[in-house]
Amino acid sequence: MPHSMTMPETFTRGVVTTVHQGDCLVSVKPDATFSTVLGSCISACVRDRAAGLGGMNHFLLANQSGSSKDRFGESARYGAFAMEQLINMVLSKGSGRKANLEFKVFGGGNIHAGMNDVGAKNIAFVRDFLAEEGYVISSQDLGGNYARRVMYQPVTGRAFVKRLDSTDSARLVHEELAIAKRQVIKPVKDDIELF
Structure with missing residues (x-):
């Protein structure tokens, strides 16, 4: 049965x-509000509380397969690059302080x-990545057997999660399977300085 998308009174879409x-x-x-739909993918939302800005990424796979890693380099479709890029x-646009x-x-x-x-591999990856970097997850909605829509306000850090019905999940499965089988990526055009 489809769920209606009702926002809490204090969450306006913008x-x-x-x-x-x-x-x-x-x-x-x-x-600003960022919105995404996730199946097995992960979205991390990172906010600089002091600077009042934030962002969201969206990646499908924790790591590249061996063949694509050697030929194409890193891509934001993969966890480590996506996390480093967002952080x-x-x-760089905020206070510059990890704390x-x-x-x-x-x-x-x-x-x-x-x-x-x-999905389980992606969850393990994001938890391990953040723990190794010394970061703490302040809020999470991970796992389960359903897709979800996430809306995130980068300035306030407010998030709204809606679990989706089986029709949405089936569409996402089709898209994710096609991408996972392809594993073809575009080369990265810009260099990113890593902290």
Whole structure:
């Protein structure tokens, strides 16, 4: 049965920008809201509390396969690059202090048996990555057997999660399986300084 998308009274959509697989967006605009739909994918939301800005990424796989890693380099579709890219963008546009960062993570659903539980691998990756970097997850909605829509306000850090019905999950499974089988990526055009 489909769920209605009712927002809490204090959560207004503002200007919504969709974050697709491989995207990493940051904003300082008070009315900005980032939105994405996740199956086994992960979205991390990072906010610099002192600077009043934040961002969201969206990645499908924790790591590249051996063949694509050698031929194409890194891509924001993969966890390590996506996480480093988002953290560095928030730090460089914000206060530059790691202690000011707040982390919220979402996704990693096991929405199709044919995905070999990519979601669980993604959850393990994001938790390990943040722990190794010394960051604490302040809020999370991970796992389960469903897709979810996430709306995130980068300036306030407010997030709204809606669990989606089986029709949405089936569409996402189709898209994710096609991408996971392809594993073809575009080379990265810009260099990013890693902290």
